[in-house]
Amino acid sequence: MSLASDFAGLPTRAHSTPPTRDFSRYRIVPARYPARTIGTVFAVVVIFAIANSVLSNPRWGWDVFAEWFFSEPVLAGLGRTLLLTLFGTVLGFLLGTGLALARVSGSPLLASLSWAYVWLFRSIPLIVLLLILNNLGYLYSTVWLGIPFTEITFASWSTTQFITPFFAAVLGLTLHAGAFSSEIVRGGILSVDQGQHEAAAALGLPRRRQFSRIVLPQAMRTILPNGFNEIILLAKGTSQVYILALPELFYTIQIIYRRNLEVIPLLMVATVWYLVILSVLSFVQHHIERYYSRGALRNPPPSLIGLALARLGRSRDAAAARRTEAALAQAGSYQAGSSAVAAPSLASLQRSGGEIRISNVSKSFGPLKVLDDVSLVLRPGSVTAIIGQSGSGKSTLLRSINHLERVDEGFIAIDGELIGYRQDGDTLYELKEREILKRRVDVGMVFQSFNLFPHLTAIENVIEAPLSVRGVSREQALAEARELLARVGLADKVDAYPRQLSGGQQQRVAIARALALKPKVLLFDEPTSALDPELVNEVLDVIKELARSGTTLVIVTHEIGFAREVADEVVFMEAGRILEVGPPARVFAEPDHPRTREFLAKVL
Incomplete structure:
Protein backbone atom coordinates (compact mmCIF):
# COMPACT_ATOMS: atom_id res chain seq x y z
CA MET A 1 0.00 0.00 0.00
CA SER A 2 1.41 3.39 -0.95
CA LEU A 3 1.66 6.40 1.32
CA ALA A 4 -0.75 8.20 -1.00
CA SER A 5 -3.51 5.66 -0.47
CA ASP A 6 -2.72 5.62 3.25
CA PHE A 7 -3.19 9.35 3.65
CA ALA A 8 -6.29 9.22 1.44
CA GLY A 9 -7.97 7.10 4.12
CA LEU A 10 -7.49 9.67 6.87
CA PRO A 11 -10.53 11.70 7.99
CA THR A 12 -10.78 14.99 6.15
CA ARG A 13 -12.33 18.30 7.08
CA ALA A 14 -14.18 20.40 4.57
CA HIS A 15 -13.36 24.07 4.60
CA SER A 16 -14.84 26.81 2.52
CA THR A 17 -12.53 29.71 1.84
CA PRO A 18 -14.24 32.93 2.94
CA PRO A 19 -13.88 36.10 0.90
CA THR A 20 -10.60 37.95 1.24
CA ARG A 21 -10.72 40.64 3.91
CA ASP A 22 -8.44 43.61 4.40
CA PHE A 23 -7.42 43.98 8.07
CA SER A 24 -5.09 46.95 7.58
CA ARG A 25 -7.71 49.56 8.57
CA TYR A 26 -8.71 47.85 11.82
CA ARG A 27 -7.66 49.15 15.22
CA ILE A 28 -6.03 46.68 17.61
CA VAL A 29 -7.02 46.72 21.28
CA PRO A 30 -4.57 44.87 23.58
CA ALA A 31 -6.01 42.00 25.64
CA ARG A 32 -7.12 42.95 29.15
CA TYR A 33 -6.51 40.80 32.24
CA PRO A 34 -8.82 41.79 35.13
CA ALA A 35 -7.22 39.25 37.48
CA ARG A 36 -3.85 40.96 37.03
CA THR A 37 -5.39 44.33 37.87
CA ILE A 38 -7.00 42.92 41.02
CA GLY A 39 -3.71 41.29 42.02
CA THR A 40 -1.83 44.54 41.48
CA VAL A 41 -4.27 46.51 43.63
CA PHE A 42 -4.04 43.87 46.37
CA ALA A 43 -0.24 43.99 46.29
CA VAL A 44 -0.24 47.80 46.54
CA VAL A 45 -2.56 47.68 49.57
CA VAL A 46 -0.39 45.06 51.31
CA ILE A 47 2.82 46.99 50.64
CA PHE A 48 1.29 50.26 51.85
CA ALA A 49 -0.07 48.60 55.02
CA ILE A 50 3.31 47.07 55.88
CA ALA A 51 5.21 50.31 55.17
CA ASN A 52 2.77 52.35 57.23
CA SER A 53 3.00 49.92 60.15
CA VAL A 54 6.80 49.92 60.15
CA LEU A 55 7.33 53.64 59.64
CA SER A 56 4.60 54.94 61.98
CA ASN A 57 5.38 52.75 65.00
CA PRO A 58 7.94 54.60 67.21
CA ARG A 59 8.93 51.37 68.97
CA TRP A 60 10.91 50.35 65.88
CA GLY A 61 13.43 52.98 67.00
CA TRP A 62 14.41 54.34 63.61
CA ASP A 63 16.46 57.11 65.23
CA VAL A 64 18.61 54.46 66.93
CA PHE A 65 18.75 52.56 63.63
CA ALA A 66 20.05 55.68 61.86
CA ALA A 296 19.43 29.52 24.79
CA LEU A 297 17.03 32.37 23.96
CA ARG A 298 15.88 33.64 20.57
CA ASN A 299 16.14 37.23 21.68
CA PRO A 300 18.31 37.39 24.82
CA PRO A 301 18.25 40.64 26.82
CA PRO A 302 21.55 42.55 27.13
CA SER A 303 23.83 41.89 30.09
CA LEU A 304 26.40 44.14 31.69
CA ILE A 305 29.00 41.42 31.23
CA GLY A 306 28.23 41.16 27.53
CA LEU A 307 28.38 44.92 27.10
CA ALA A 308 31.72 45.08 28.91
CA LEU A 309 33.15 42.33 26.75
CA ALA A 310 31.84 44.09 23.65
CA ARG A 311 33.72 47.24 24.65
CA LEU A 312 36.88 45.23 25.03
CA GLY A 313 36.41 43.89 21.52
CA ARG A 314 35.90 40.26 22.51
CA SER A 315 32.45 40.07 21.00
CA ARG A 316 33.96 40.62 17.52
CA ASP A 317 35.78 37.31 17.77
CA ALA A 318 32.61 35.51 18.85
CA ALA A 319 30.63 37.08 15.99
CA ALA A 320 33.26 35.99 13.47
CA ALA A 321 33.13 32.45 14.84
CA ARG A 322 29.33 32.42 14.56
CA ARG A 323 29.49 33.64 10.95
CA THR A 324 31.97 30.90 10.13
CA GLU A 325 29.78 28.23 11.71
CA ALA A 326 26.72 29.52 9.85
CA ALA A 327 28.58 29.47 6.55
CA LEU A 328 29.78 25.91 7.15
CA ALA A 329 26.30 24.76 8.17
CA GLN A 330 24.79 26.42 5.09
CA ALA A 331 27.34 24.77 2.84
CA GLY A 332 26.57 21.41 4.44
CA SER A 333 22.84 21.93 3.84
CA TYR A 334 23.43 22.72 0.20
CA GLN A 335 25.48 19.58 -0.22
CA ALA A 336 22.73 17.56 1.40
CA GLY A 337 20.15 19.14 -0.94
CA SER A 338 22.15 18.28 -4.02
CA SER A 339 22.13 14.58 -3.15
CA ALA A 340 18.37 14.24 -2.72
CA VAL A 341 16.72 11.44 -4.67
CA ALA A 342 13.31 11.99 -6.22
CA ALA A 343 10.40 9.85 -5.06
CA PRO A 344 7.96 8.31 -7.52
CA SER A 345 4.96 10.43 -8.47
CA LEU A 346 1.69 9.54 -6.70
CA ALA A 347 -1.92 10.54 -7.25
CA SER A 348 -3.38 13.61 -5.55
CA LEU A 349 -5.19 12.91 -2.28
CA GLN A 350 -7.64 15.85 -2.62
CA ARG A 351 -7.54 17.05 1.00
CA SER A 352 -8.86 20.56 1.66
CA GLY A 353 -6.33 23.09 2.93
CA GLY A 354 -6.57 26.68 4.07
CA GLU A 355 -5.65 29.95 2.39
CA ILE A 356 -2.81 31.93 3.98
CA ARG A 357 -2.85 35.69 3.46
CA ILE A 358 0.17 37.65 4.75
CA SER A 359 -0.33 41.43 4.61
CA ASN A 360 2.49 43.97 5.20
CA VAL A 361 4.11 42.01 8.04
CA SER A 362 7.15 43.40 9.87
CA LYS A 363 9.01 41.97 12.84
CA SER A 364 12.07 43.10 14.79
CA PHE A 365 14.21 41.56 17.52
CA GLY A 366 15.61 44.61 19.25
CA PRO A 367 17.39 46.74 16.64
CA LEU A 368 17.45 43.88 14.11
CA LYS A 369 14.55 43.91 11.63
CA VAL A 370 14.04 40.31 10.52
CA LEU A 371 10.81 40.84 8.50
CA ASP A 372 10.32 44.01 6.48
CA ASP A 373 6.85 44.68 4.99
CA VAL A 374 6.25 41.10 3.80
CA SER A 375 3.07 40.39 1.77
CA LEU A 376 2.14 37.02 0.29
CA VAL A 377 -0.97 34.98 -0.59
CA LEU A 378 -0.80 31.16 -0.56
CA ARG A 379 -3.66 29.29 -2.22
CA PRO A 380 -5.57 26.52 -0.41
CA GLY A 381 -3.92 23.16 -0.94
CA SER A 382 -0.76 24.68 -2.41
CA VAL A 383 2.81 23.70 -1.58
CA THR A 384 5.15 26.64 -1.04
CA ALA A 385 8.91 26.37 -0.57
CA ILE A 386 10.67 29.33 1.05
CA ILE A 387 14.36 29.55 0.24
CA GLY A 388 17.15 31.98 0.99
CA GLN A 389 20.37 32.25 2.92
CA SER A 390 20.55 31.84 6.70
CA GLY A 391 19.26 34.89 8.55
CA SER A 392 16.96 36.03 5.75
CA GLY A 393 13.82 35.75 7.95
CA LYS A 394 12.43 32.47 6.59
CA SER A 395 11.90 30.74 9.93
CA THR A 396 10.55 33.90 11.58
CA LEU A 397 7.96 34.27 8.81
CA LEU A 398 6.99 30.63 9.27
CA ARG A 399 6.63 31.02 13.04
CA SER A 400 4.56 34.16 12.54
CA ILE A 401 1.95 32.24 10.55
CA ASN A 402 0.82 30.33 13.64
CA HIS A 403 1.51 33.28 15.97
CA LEU A 404 4.49 31.69 17.72
CA GLU A 405 6.09 35.03 16.87
CA ARG A 406 3.90 38.08 17.38
CA VAL A 407 4.41 40.46 14.47
CA ASP A 408 5.03 44.16 15.07
CA GLU A 409 3.05 45.34 12.04
CA GLY A 410 0.68 43.77 9.55
CA PHE A 411 -1.64 40.78 9.64
CA ILE A 412 -1.66 37.08 8.85
CA ALA A 413 -5.01 35.36 8.21
CA ILE A 414 -5.85 31.72 7.53
CA ASP A 415 -9.13 31.26 5.65
CA GLY A 416 -9.89 34.88 6.49
CA GLU A 417 -9.46 34.36 10.24
CA LEU A 418 -6.69 35.95 12.29
CA ILE A 419 -5.14 33.57 14.81
CA GLY A 420 -4.08 36.22 17.31
CA TYR A 421 -7.04 38.61 17.14
CA ARG A 422 -10.83 38.76 17.37
CA GLN A 423 -12.76 41.10 15.08
CA ASP A 424 -15.56 43.29 16.39
CA GLY A 425 -16.68 45.72 13.71
CA ASP A 426 -13.68 47.73 12.59
CA THR A 427 -11.67 46.81 15.72
CA LEU A 428 -9.30 43.91 16.31
CA TYR A 429 -8.96 42.69 19.88
CA GLU A 430 -5.80 40.81 20.79
CA LEU A 431 -6.69 37.34 22.07
CA LYS A 432 -5.45 35.81 25.28
CA GLU A 433 -3.06 32.90 25.05
CA ARG A 434 -5.65 30.22 25.80
CA GLU A 435 -7.80 31.46 22.90
CA ILE A 436 -4.81 31.60 20.58
CA LEU A 437 -4.04 27.98 21.45
CA LYS A 438 -7.54 26.93 20.37
CA ARG A 439 -7.14 28.59 16.96
CA ARG A 440 -3.59 27.36 16.53
CA VAL A 441 -4.66 23.70 16.32
CA ASP A 442 -5.58 24.22 12.65
CA VAL A 443 -1.94 25.04 11.91
CA GLY A 444 0.44 22.13 12.41
CA MET A 445 4.20 22.66 12.66
CA VAL A 446 7.21 20.38 12.30
CA PHE A 447 10.29 21.90 13.88
CA GLN A 448 13.84 21.85 12.63
CA SER A 449 15.13 20.08 15.76
CA PHE A 450 12.10 17.77 16.13
CA ASN A 451 11.15 19.05 19.64
CA LEU A 452 9.65 15.71 20.62
CA PHE A 453 8.80 15.25 24.29
CA PRO A 454 11.73 13.14 25.51
CA HIS A 455 9.87 11.54 28.43
CA LEU A 456 7.04 10.23 26.19
CA THR A 457 7.12 7.33 23.75
CA ALA A 458 6.41 7.83 20.04
CA ILE A 459 2.72 6.97 20.38
CA GLU A 460 2.36 9.08 23.53
CA ASN A 461 3.82 12.03 21.63
CA VAL A 462 1.20 11.57 18.88
CA ILE A 463 -1.85 11.16 21.14
CA GLU A 464 -1.07 14.01 23.55
CA ALA A 465 -2.66 16.82 21.52
CA PRO A 466 -5.78 14.93 20.31
CA LEU A 467 -6.55 13.93 23.90
CA SER A 468 -6.11 17.36 25.49
CA VAL A 469 -7.06 19.69 22.60
CA ARG A 470 -9.58 17.84 20.43
CA GLY A 471 -11.16 15.91 23.30
CA VAL A 472 -10.81 12.59 21.49
CA SER A 473 -11.28 9.44 23.55
CA ARG A 474 -8.11 7.58 24.46
CA GLU A 475 -9.12 4.50 22.49
CA GLN A 476 -9.76 6.53 19.32
CA ALA A 477 -6.58 8.56 19.79
CA LEU A 478 -4.50 5.39 20.20
CA ALA A 479 -6.05 3.78 17.14
CA GLU A 480 -5.45 6.86 14.96
CA ALA A 481 -1.93 7.27 16.33
CA ARG A 482 -1.00 3.67 15.50
CA GLU A 483 -2.42 4.19 12.01
CA LEU A 484 -0.42 7.39 11.50
CA LEU A 485 2.82 5.87 12.76
CA ALA A 486 2.30 2.88 10.46
CA ARG A 487 1.76 5.20 7.47
CA VAL A 488 5.06 6.98 8.13
CA GLY A 489 6.82 3.62 8.40
CA LEU A 490 7.16 3.40 12.19
CA ALA A 491 4.65 0.69 13.12
CA ASP A 492 7.36 -1.15 15.07
CA LYS A 493 8.51 1.96 16.98
CA VAL A 494 5.29 2.98 18.74
CA ASP A 495 6.72 2.28 22.20
CA ALA A 496 10.20 3.67 21.55
CA TYR A 497 11.41 6.86 23.24
CA PRO A 498 12.83 9.68 21.05
CA ARG A 499 16.35 8.96 22.27
CA GLN A 500 15.99 5.43 20.93
CA LEU A 501 15.13 6.65 17.40
CA SER A 502 17.32 7.88 14.58
CA GLY A 503 17.06 11.48 13.41
CA GLY A 504 14.89 10.54 10.43
CA GLN A 505 12.61 8.46 12.64
CA GLN A 506 12.24 11.30 15.14
CA GLN A 507 11.27 13.70 12.35
CA ARG A 508 8.68 11.25 11.04
CA VAL A 509 7.19 10.98 14.54
CA ALA A 510 7.04 14.79 14.60
CA ILE A 511 5.16 14.77 11.27
CA ALA A 512 2.70 12.17 12.60
CA ARG A 513 2.19 14.28 15.73
CA ALA A 514 1.35 17.35 13.61
CA LEU A 515 -1.03 15.34 11.40
CA ALA A 516 -2.90 13.94 14.41
CA LEU A 517 -4.74 17.26 14.76
CA LYS A 518 -5.86 17.16 11.08
CA PRO A 519 -4.69 20.75 10.40
CA LYS A 520 -5.62 22.99 7.49
CA VAL A 521 -2.03 24.19 7.17
CA LEU A 522 1.20 22.33 7.87
CA LEU A 523 4.45 24.25 8.41
CA PHE A 524 7.91 22.70 8.05
CA ASP A 525 10.93 24.57 9.42
CA GLU A 526 13.94 23.12 7.60
CA PRO A 527 12.79 19.55 8.34
CA THR A 528 15.98 17.90 7.08
CA SER A 529 18.72 20.30 8.20
CA ALA A 530 19.42 18.37 11.42
CA LEU A 531 19.57 14.98 9.67
CA ASP A 532 22.37 12.82 8.37
CA PRO A 533 22.36 12.89 4.54
CA GLU A 534 21.40 9.20 4.48
CA LEU A 535 18.27 9.98 6.53
CA VAL A 536 17.09 12.94 4.45
CA ASN A 537 15.30 10.92 1.78
CA GLU A 538 13.02 9.03 4.17
CA VAL A 539 11.67 12.31 5.56
CA LEU A 540 11.39 13.95 2.14
CA ASP A 541 9.40 10.98 0.83
CA VAL A 542 6.78 11.49 3.55
CA ILE A 543 6.56 15.22 2.78
CA LYS A 544 6.16 14.48 -0.92
CA GLU A 545 3.14 12.31 -0.16
CA LEU A 546 1.69 15.04 2.03
CA ALA A 547 2.17 17.51 -0.82
CA ARG A 548 -0.41 15.51 -2.78
CA SER A 549 -2.87 15.36 0.11
CA GLY A 550 -4.55 18.74 -0.42
CA THR A 551 -3.27 20.20 2.87
CA THR A 552 -1.62 23.59 2.48
CA LEU A 553 2.11 23.10 3.04
CA VAL A 554 4.69 25.80 3.71
CA ILE A 555 8.26 24.50 3.78
CA VAL A 556 11.38 26.42 4.72
CA THR A 557 14.18 24.43 3.14
CA HIS A 558 17.67 24.39 1.71
CA GLU A 559 16.84 21.30 -0.36
CA ILE A 560 16.68 22.98 -3.77
CA GLY A 561 16.09 19.73 -5.66
CA PHE A 562 13.21 18.86 -3.35
CA ALA A 563 11.69 22.34 -3.71
CA ARG A 564 11.92 22.11 -7.51
CA GLU A 565 10.09 18.76 -7.55
CA VAL A 566 7.36 19.28 -4.92
CA ALA A 567 6.55 22.99 -4.67
CA ASP A 568 3.80 24.75 -6.60
CA GLU A 569 5.41 28.07 -5.75
CA VAL A 570 8.88 29.14 -4.63
CA VAL A 571 9.53 32.21 -2.47
CA PHE A 572 13.02 33.70 -2.28
CA MET A 573 13.80 35.88 0.77
CA GLU A 574 16.71 38.17 1.50
CA ALA A 575 17.22 40.45 4.54
CA GLY A 576 13.64 40.05 5.70
CA ARG A 577 12.07 40.84 2.31
CA ILE A 578 10.49 38.73 -0.40
CA LEU A 579 12.47 39.37 -3.55
CA GLU A 580 10.88 36.86 -5.88
CA VAL A 581 7.81 34.60 -6.05
CA GLY A 582 6.89 32.21 -8.81
CA PRO A 583 6.59 28.61 -10.00
CA PRO A 584 9.73 26.48 -9.63
CA ALA A 585 10.25 26.16 -13.40
CA ARG A 586 10.59 29.91 -13.79
CA VAL A 587 12.34 30.82 -10.50
CA PHE A 588 15.03 28.15 -10.87
CA ALA A 589 15.47 28.43 -14.63
CA GLU A 590 14.95 32.15 -15.33
CA PRO A 591 14.82 34.17 -12.09
CA ASP A 592 13.93 37.84 -12.47
CA HIS A 593 15.83 39.31 -9.51
CA PRO A 594 19.65 39.46 -9.74
CA ARG A 595 20.04 38.42 -6.10
CA THR A 596 18.01 35.28 -6.80
CA ARG A 597 20.29 34.46 -9.72
CA GLU A 598 23.34 35.02 -7.54
CA PHE A 599 22.00 32.78 -4.77
CA LEU A 600 20.98 29.95 -7.11
CA ALA A 601 24.32 30.09 -8.91
CA LYS A 602 25.98 29.14 -5.62
CA VAL A 603 23.64 26.30 -4.65
CA LEU A 604 22.62 24.67 -7.92
Missing part, protein backbone atom coordinates in the same frame (compact mmCIF):
# COMPACT_ATOMS: atom_id res chain seq x y z
CA GLU A 67 22.63 56.28 64.61
CA TRP A 68 24.21 52.83 64.32
CA PHE A 69 23.69 51.89 60.67
CA PHE A 70 26.93 53.53 59.46
CA SER A 71 28.80 53.36 62.76
CA GLU A 72 32.43 52.24 62.71
CA PRO A 73 31.94 48.97 64.68
CA VAL A 74 29.03 47.91 62.43
CA LEU A 75 30.96 48.68 59.25
CA ALA A 76 33.99 46.77 60.58
CA GLY A 77 31.76 43.76 61.31
CA LEU A 78 30.19 44.10 57.86
CA GLY A 79 33.65 44.05 56.31
CA ARG A 80 34.52 40.81 58.09
CA THR A 81 31.22 39.30 56.96
CA LEU A 82 31.93 40.20 53.34
CA LEU A 83 35.49 38.90 53.62
CA LEU A 84 34.30 35.59 55.09
CA THR A 85 31.68 35.30 52.33
CA LEU A 86 34.28 35.99 49.64
CA PHE A 87 36.81 33.48 50.98
CA GLY A 88 34.15 30.85 51.62
CA THR A 89 32.65 31.27 48.14
CA VAL A 90 35.89 31.24 46.16
CA LEU A 91 37.64 28.49 48.12
CA GLY A 92 34.42 26.49 48.58
CA PHE A 93 33.57 26.42 44.87
CA LEU A 94 37.16 25.65 43.91
CA LEU A 95 37.06 22.72 46.30
CA GLY A 96 33.57 21.75 45.14
CA THR A 97 34.58 21.81 41.47
CA GLY A 98 37.51 19.51 42.22
CA LEU A 99 35.24 17.17 44.15
CA ALA A 100 32.68 17.18 41.33
CA LEU A 101 35.32 16.32 38.75
CA ALA A 102 36.57 13.54 40.99
CA ARG A 103 33.01 12.25 41.39
CA VAL A 104 32.47 11.98 37.62
CA SER A 105 35.98 10.71 36.93
CA GLY A 106 36.74 7.18 35.81
CA SER A 107 38.54 6.37 39.08
CA PRO A 108 36.26 4.40 41.44
CA LEU A 109 38.50 5.16 44.42
CA LEU A 110 38.61 8.90 43.68
CA ALA A 111 34.85 8.98 43.11
CA SER A 112 34.29 7.13 46.39
CA LEU A 113 36.55 9.54 48.26
CA SER A 114 34.62 12.49 46.83
CA TRP A 115 31.29 10.90 47.75
CA ALA A 116 32.49 10.23 51.31
CA TYR A 117 33.59 13.85 51.73
CA VAL A 118 30.26 15.18 50.51
CA TRP A 119 28.33 12.74 52.69
CA LEU A 120 30.35 13.69 55.80
CA PHE A 121 30.42 17.48 55.50
CA ARG A 122 26.80 17.79 54.37
CA SER A 123 25.84 15.87 57.49
CA ILE A 124 27.74 18.01 60.01
CA PRO A 125 25.96 21.27 61.00
CA LEU A 126 28.08 24.32 60.30
CA ILE A 127 28.11 25.47 63.90
CA VAL A 128 29.36 22.05 65.05
CA LEU A 129 32.09 22.09 62.39
CA LEU A 130 33.22 25.54 63.53
CA LEU A 131 33.47 24.40 67.15
CA ILE A 132 35.46 21.30 66.18
CA LEU A 133 37.94 23.37 64.18
CA ASN A 134 38.27 25.94 66.96
CA ASN A 135 39.11 23.17 69.43
CA LEU A 136 41.32 21.18 67.10
CA GLY A 137 44.29 21.85 69.40
CA TYR A 138 42.78 19.42 71.89
CA LEU A 139 43.24 16.59 69.33
CA TYR A 140 46.49 17.74 67.69
CA SER A 141 48.87 19.98 69.58
CA THR A 142 50.88 20.85 66.50
CA VAL A 143 50.30 21.32 62.80
CA TRP A 144 53.23 20.27 60.65
CA LEU A 145 54.28 20.22 57.02
CA GLY A 146 56.37 17.31 55.80
CA ILE A 147 56.36 13.91 54.12
CA PRO A 148 53.65 11.59 55.50
CA PHE A 149 54.67 8.36 57.21
CA THR A 150 58.25 9.56 57.63
CA GLU A 151 60.16 11.59 60.20
CA ILE A 152 60.86 14.32 57.64
CA THR A 153 59.28 17.65 58.73
CA PHE A 154 59.75 20.98 56.98
CA ALA A 155 57.86 23.19 59.44
CA SER A 156 55.53 22.92 62.42
CA TRP A 157 53.28 25.30 64.36
CA SER A 158 51.26 25.25 67.53
CA THR A 159 47.68 24.39 66.58
CA THR A 160 46.10 26.93 68.93
CA GLN A 161 48.28 29.71 67.49
CA PHE A 162 47.95 28.59 63.87
CA ILE A 163 44.17 28.17 63.79
CA THR A 164 42.94 31.61 64.80
CA PRO A 165 39.20 32.31 65.03
CA PHE A 166 39.27 33.95 61.60
CA PHE A 167 41.16 31.04 60.05
CA ALA A 168 38.82 28.55 61.69
CA ALA A 169 35.83 30.47 60.30
CA VAL A 170 37.27 30.54 56.75
CA LEU A 171 38.21 26.86 56.91
CA GLY A 172 34.81 25.84 58.28
CA LEU A 173 32.89 27.84 55.68
CA THR A 174 35.11 26.45 52.90
CA LEU A 175 34.67 22.82 53.95
CA HIS A 176 30.93 23.31 54.39
CA ALA A 177 30.43 25.15 51.07
CA GLY A 178 32.66 22.68 49.22
CA ALA A 179 30.37 19.78 50.03
CA PHE A 180 27.21 21.52 48.80
CA SER A 181 28.80 23.26 45.81
CA SER A 182 30.22 19.91 44.68
CA GLU A 183 26.73 18.56 44.09
CA ILE A 184 25.69 21.79 42.35
CA VAL A 185 28.65 21.64 39.94
CA ARG A 186 28.19 17.91 39.38
CA GLY A 187 24.53 18.46 38.52
CA GLY A 188 25.53 21.11 35.98
CA ILE A 189 28.09 18.82 34.36
CA LEU A 190 25.60 15.98 34.09
CA SER A 191 22.99 18.32 32.55
CA VAL A 192 25.13 18.81 29.43
CA ASP A 193 24.15 16.44 26.65
CA GLN A 194 26.57 13.59 26.12
CA GLY A 195 26.80 14.50 22.44
CA GLN A 196 28.61 17.71 23.45
CA HIS A 197 31.34 15.70 25.17
CA GLU A 198 31.66 13.41 22.15
CA ALA A 199 31.83 16.30 19.68
CA ALA A 200 34.56 18.01 21.70
CA ALA A 201 36.53 14.75 21.93
CA ALA A 202 36.17 14.17 18.17
CA LEU A 203 37.80 17.57 17.54
CA GLY A 204 40.79 16.49 19.59
CA LEU A 205 40.37 19.19 22.25
CA PRO A 206 42.33 18.55 25.48
CA ARG A 207 40.23 17.52 28.43
CA ARG A 208 40.76 20.82 30.20
CA ARG A 209 39.71 22.69 27.06
CA GLN A 210 36.65 20.48 26.69
CA PHE A 211 35.61 21.34 30.23
CA SER A 212 36.33 25.07 30.13
CA ARG A 213 35.03 25.86 26.63
CA ILE A 214 32.39 23.22 25.88
CA VAL A 215 31.01 21.69 29.07
CA LEU A 216 31.21 24.46 31.68
CA PRO A 217 29.53 27.29 29.69
CA GLN A 218 26.52 25.05 29.08
CA ALA A 219 26.56 23.67 32.63
CA MET A 220 26.52 27.21 34.04
CA ARG A 221 22.86 27.58 33.09
CA THR A 222 22.11 24.84 35.61
CA ILE A 223 24.82 25.76 38.12
CA LEU A 224 24.06 29.47 38.50
CA PRO A 225 20.63 29.46 40.22
CA ASN A 226 21.60 26.85 42.80
CA GLY A 227 25.13 28.23 43.06
CA PHE A 228 23.93 31.69 44.02
CA ASN A 229 21.51 30.17 46.50
CA GLU A 230 24.52 28.56 48.14
CA ILE A 231 26.42 31.88 48.15
CA ILE A 232 23.46 33.64 49.75
CA LEU A 233 23.17 30.91 52.38
CA LEU A 234 26.90 31.25 52.98
CA ALA A 235 26.58 35.02 53.47
CA LYS A 236 23.88 34.48 56.08
CA GLY A 237 25.75 31.50 57.51
CA THR A 238 28.62 33.78 58.50
CA SER A 239 26.40 34.85 61.40
CA GLN A 240 27.12 31.47 63.00
CA VAL A 241 30.79 32.31 63.49
CA TYR A 242 29.67 34.34 66.52
CA ILE A 243 30.31 31.08 68.36
CA LEU A 244 34.03 31.76 67.83
CA ALA A 245 33.72 35.29 69.30
CA LEU A 246 34.74 36.68 65.93
CA PRO A 247 33.29 40.20 65.56
CA GLU A 248 31.51 39.85 62.23
CA LEU A 249 28.26 41.74 61.58
CA PHE A 250 25.88 39.73 63.75
CA TYR A 251 28.29 39.32 66.69
CA THR A 252 29.03 43.07 66.61
CA ILE A 253 25.29 43.83 66.73
CA GLN A 254 24.88 41.48 69.69
CA ILE A 255 27.63 43.27 71.61
CA ILE A 256 26.04 46.68 70.98
CA TYR A 257 22.45 45.79 71.95
CA ARG A 258 23.62 44.02 75.12
CA ARG A 259 25.12 47.35 76.17
CA ASN A 260 22.32 49.77 75.21
CA LEU A 261 19.36 47.31 75.34
CA GLU A 262 18.03 48.60 71.97
CA VAL A 263 17.45 45.10 70.63
CA ILE A 264 14.95 45.70 67.78
CA PRO A 265 16.67 48.74 66.20
CA LEU A 266 20.05 46.97 66.23
CA LEU A 267 18.57 43.77 64.79
CA MET A 268 17.06 45.92 62.03
CA VAL A 269 20.54 47.29 61.31
CA ALA A 270 21.78 43.72 60.75
CA THR A 271 18.65 42.83 58.76
CA VAL A 272 18.97 45.76 56.37
CA TRP A 273 22.66 45.09 55.78
CA TYR A 274 21.88 41.43 55.00
CA LEU A 275 19.19 42.67 52.59
CA VAL A 276 21.77 44.89 50.89
CA ILE A 277 24.16 41.94 50.52
CA LEU A 278 21.35 39.79 49.12
CA SER A 279 20.28 42.50 46.67
CA VAL A 280 23.82 42.93 45.34
CA LEU A 281 24.23 39.18 44.92
CA SER A 282 20.85 38.95 43.18
CA PHE A 283 21.86 41.75 40.79
CA VAL A 284 25.12 39.99 39.97
CA GLN A 285 23.31 36.68 39.51
CA HIS A 286 20.78 38.29 37.17
CA HIS A 287 23.43 39.61 34.80
CA ILE A 288 25.62 36.51 34.91
CA GLU A 289 22.58 34.41 34.03
CA ARG A 290 21.80 36.79 31.18
CA TYR A 291 25.34 36.40 29.93
CA TYR A 292 25.18 32.61 29.98
CA SER A 293 21.72 32.59 28.39
CA ARG A 294 23.33 33.34 25.04
CA GLY A 295 22.26 30.72 22.56
